[in-house]
Amino acid sequence: MKPFDLMELMSDLPDTYIESAAEPTAKHRTIRMRYILPAVAACLAVVMLAAIYPKLRVNEPGRVDPPVGSAASTDLTAVDPENSSEKSESVTTSATVPSIGSMTATETTGADGSSATTVTTTAKTSESTGSAAVTTTDGAVIPPQQTTVSRPAGTDATDSPPLTTSRTETTVSVPMEGEAGAGPSENYQTERLTVTRRPLSGIEPPGGSEGNPTNTDPQPDAELLTRGGRYYLAINLPYPCRYATVSDAVLERGRGHLSVVVLHSESDPACEQFRIEIDLPEEIFYAIRTVNVTKLRRSTFEQKDDVTLSIY
């Protein structure tokens, strides 16, 4: 049989083969598109998620990241077990306290968690108390918010070192067990705006931020734990403490640094605690890499030790 004969012979092939081959383009392109389009869409989604996911973890609505290199910080809502409903309100605070005598704070508050109002609070404190007049930056009227800053009993402006903090947002104190109903000496935070206390800048702790090598005392250790949907930071202290405060939370490039101030209790053994547990939001929990534990003497807030713990 010659090729031409074969060509002739093929004229009698079934109609279905002829019909199928008459329109191969549309048919096969349809088949290809069926697989290609979802694949392309999935790839795009993955790329976009990969691009924005770090920002999703860091950013909150209405929040602008500070430039790299500055004291970037994020809101931290360490939940007070006793006042969790109140603490769940979105309170974002940016505060600068050059000294205890005067305070300038910028507070961004979203009462329902979905909106934020920028207010400027200026506080002039007396020796033990102060009040804050609240005005909005855009001129809207907001009832003045009374802010009280009290010193612990037995301290005054002269014997207490000036305290400062930089860009602390939603700093929430974590009272220890037995703290509720304590005396007036514990009243050194306002109801909604916590003034965190840190040593004045310029007083570097011995040994720098990585700890005090000259201090041979046992050092605290920290660990991140989850239990039953609860995310928390546990700090085991080698010394008793009365009170612990999360003073600062900084999130830079997805790595979180938490500063905890521990009020060392030397004279009140009834309330001694050797372990602090701080509830954290899940996103903060997973971002934390280091915890700085500052030990303060309760009576004078004098810094005794400052150690940075790395968590991996």
Added chain:
Amino acid sequence: MIDTDENKILMLLNARNEQALRDAVTLYGDLCRSVAREITGSDDDAEESLNDALLVMWNAIPPAKPEHLRAYLLRLVRNAALDRYRAERSEKRGCGQMSSALHELEELLPSADSVERELDRREMLRAISEFLGTLEPRQRDLFMRRYWYAASFTDLSQLFGMTEINVRVTLSRLRKKMQNYLRKEGLL
């Protein structure tokens, strides 16, 4: 849509309405001309082949009732084009009279040979059809487009979204596969 148009053309053909031919040309003219042009290599011959096919279809329907009008018309066009191709080659050999004489003598050949050839032909057709049935639709369409529609490699690469080299390689493999199949069937 095509089925509706085909039914309409068939109805017109059965009613002996010449509009059926015009509709058929409108619907399938380009495809038919393309097949005929690829076989004959000439636009004029392609047009003549199409006209021949339309005439055959006009005479055949009724009583013929093709299930797929497009395939039916394409087959007629292809056969007409192959006839023209064969006639052209015979004339180019410079043996116009000799060809006629051979054709006249061919009628005198024993009928047994024709029967045997026809049986071989039918057996070969069955085997090829079965082989094509074993292929994936895409491969079968590629094979048909090349060896039934006589499409060029360039056209095939565009139609199937493949490179020309890929088309050539695929067709080469299909030919080899078909050869093995026909050998297995004892036809080669």
